[in-house]
Amino acid sequence: MKRILIVGAGGQIGSELTAYLRKIYGGANVIATDVRECRSLGDDGPFAVLNALDPHSYGYTVNKYKVDAIFNLVALLSAVGEKDPQLAWNINMGALMNSLDIARQYGCALFTPSSIGAFGPSSPKDNTPQDTLMRPNTIYGVCKVTGELLSDYYFHKYGVDTRSVRFPGIISSETLPGGGTTDYAVEIFYDAVKTGRFVCPVSPDVYMDMMYMPDALAACVQLMEADPGRLVHRNSFNITAMSFTPEILLAEIRRHWPDLRMEYMIDPVKETIARSWPNSLDDSAAREEWGWKPEWKLPETVADMVRKIAARREAGEI
Numbered sequence: 001m002k003r004i005l006i007v008g009a010g011g012q013i014g015s016e017l018t019a020y021l022r023k024i025y026g027g028a029n030v031i032a033t034d035v036r037e038c039r040s041l042g043d044d045g046p047f048a049v050l051n052a053l054d055p056h057s058y059g060y061t062v063n064k065y066k067v068d069a070i071f072n073l074v075a076l077l078s079a080v081g082e083k084d085p086q087l088a089w090n091i092n093m094g095a096l097m098n099s100l101d102i103a104r105q106y107g108c109a110l111f112t113p114s115s116i117g118a119f120g121p122s123s124p125k126d127n128t129p130q131d132t133l134m135r136p137n138t139i140y141g142v143c144k145v146t147g148e149l150l151s152d153y154y155f156h157k158y159g160v161d162t163r164s165v166r167f168p169g170i171i172s173s174e175t176l177p178g179g180g181t182t183d184y185a186v187e188i189f190y191d192a193v194k195t196g197r198f199v200c201p202v203s204p205d206v207y208m209d210m211m212y213m214p215d216a217l218a219a220c221v222q223l224m225e226a227d228p229g230r231l232v233h234r235n236s237f238n239i240t241a242m243s244f245t246p247e248i249l250l251a252e253i254r255r256h257w258p259d260l261r262m263e264y265m266i267d268p269v270k271e272t273i274a275r276s277w278p279n280s281l282d283d284s285a286a287r288e289e290w291g292w293k294p295e296w297k298l299p300e301t302v303a304d305m306v307r308k309i310a311a312r313r314e315a316g317e318i
């Protein structure tokens with residue numbers, strides 16, 4: 001990768017991926033775009049307002065900056081997608097189809113994240129294999145499975161260098177996620193520092209895979225820079241770093257903030273989605289094919305989050 005375009009850069013992953021890629025590839029070589037103005041993304045490199053659903057502006061931007069790799073991060077997440085499935089389909093698939101066609105037209109590599117949401121209630125629950133039954137029952141999952149298939153199709157039919165990982169819930173201290181089922185694992189830190197109390201929307205015993213942002217960012221670059229000759233899979237690789245329940249997370253946070261109180265007010269949509277997803281993924285294909293190896297487990301992740309969120313509160317940022 002030499003000149004990289006990020007679409008949907010204003011979101012949870014995009015805002016940190018932009019800074020991470022600019023450190024590696026140089027500020028001028030990473031063009032951040034989002035459907036909304038995001039001033040901070042223009043501080044150390046180019047930023048443009050871009051609606052990924054508009055193929056003309058999308059193609060114009062790729063051509064203007066002579067882009068050779070695209071990160072398509074446009075997505076309506078799982079829980080919010082259930083409120084308006086047609087909108088979720090239009091946004092998630094519209095951005096993907098434009099990304100695939102533009103990558104084909106301009107000879108770009110393309111990264112589009114998939115998710116643990118690509119699995120469904122009939123997928124094996126524990127140590128969910130790389131290649132297995134995938135019958136998700138959310139519109140988000142339907143988009144993710146379709147996206148995986150289309151991305152592989154564009155690779156085989158047109159030679160587009162498409163690559164992807166199935167992200168678990170991403171924990172991060174900079175930008176809040178929005179509309180996801182795993183969001184509770186980030187929101188708890190903000191509420192803990194602000195009010196000392198958190199109302200959890202999923203049951204105490206629901207396991208889901210999670211990952212700290214530094215591992216997620218490293219995965220993006222490692223996969224996109226991986227030797228294509230070693231890739232048996234492409235769209236998409238299981239990756240994970242840890243798996244926990246709300247109770248396990250609470251116990252770990254209480255090691256730092258012992259007074260944190262948690263109550264449960266189950267959100268039926270999030271609960272149903274969470275229970276339909278794997279408890280834990282088998283990520284051995286990613287380890288074998290491109291050297292995936294996460295560095296952050298739960299105790300280190302929580303200690304770092306507590307430190308950073310407390311510092312942001314102290315600085316009056318949150």
Ligand code: AKB
Nearest residue numbers: 077078115180181182
């Ligand atoms: C969500 O909860 O929808 C996302 C995801 C796991 O893809 N964080």
